[in-house]
Amino acid sequence: MAADTTTRTYVIDKAHSEATFQVRHLVTKVRGRFTDFEGTIAADEANPARSSVKVTIQAASVDTSQPDRDAHLRSADFFSADQFPALSFVSASIAPAGGDTYQVTGDLTIRGVTKRIVVPVAFLGKAKDPWGNERAGFEAEFTLNRKDFGLTWNAALETGGFLVGDEVKV
Numbered sequence: 001m002a003a004d005t006t007t008r009t010y011v012i013d014k015a016h017s018e019a020t021f022q023v024r025h026l027v028t029k030v031r032g033r034f035t036d037f038e039g040t041i042a043a044d045e046a047n048p049a050r051s052s053v054k055v056t057i058q059a060a061s062v063d064t065s066q067p068d069r070d071a072h073l074r075s076a077d078f079f080s081a082d083q084f085p086a087l088s089f090v091s092a093s094i095a096p097a098g099g100d101t102y103q104v105t106g107d108l109t110i111r112g113v114t115k116r117i118v119v120p121v122a123f124l125g126k127a128k129d130p131w132g133n134e135r136a137g138f139e140a141e142f143t144l145n146r147k148d149f150g151l152t153w154n155a156a157l158e159t160g161g162f163l164v165g166d167e168v169k170v
Contacts, residue, residue, distance in 0.1 A: 006046040010136050012039040012055070019057055024165030036061035041138065053091040053104055059084060078151050084111045110149035117144065143169050
């Protein structure tokens, strides 16, 4: 049996990658990021449906540039990072969506709750770095409802509405 030579495994390069989010807060948007994450993309160029993605993010690495808010996000009100230290995404299927875009369906786990989601992913290309290593670029952006994952804390505003929005852009 011949070895599978069409699949190439890429390891997420944290120096050139980011895991960011934004959510409505009061009358503006709060932007944040996670600083500790890792993952792999097993890419089969000849048959993209045979490709796969795995990403793990450490909940305690949340950073919104406000230490008090970050501590609150790590608490039981939000990520409960002591009890649920990792957020993860594991693909189940990948389907071409035209051009260099793909629909990646997989299981997203946050705070111990797993939901099947579809993530649109764009392949940005590949190139050799100055040291001869092949690099590939991908970009994904999607929106989720934080309450679907048990992140339900909020505070009512005296002017109506709530302090934190439900929709989070990732």
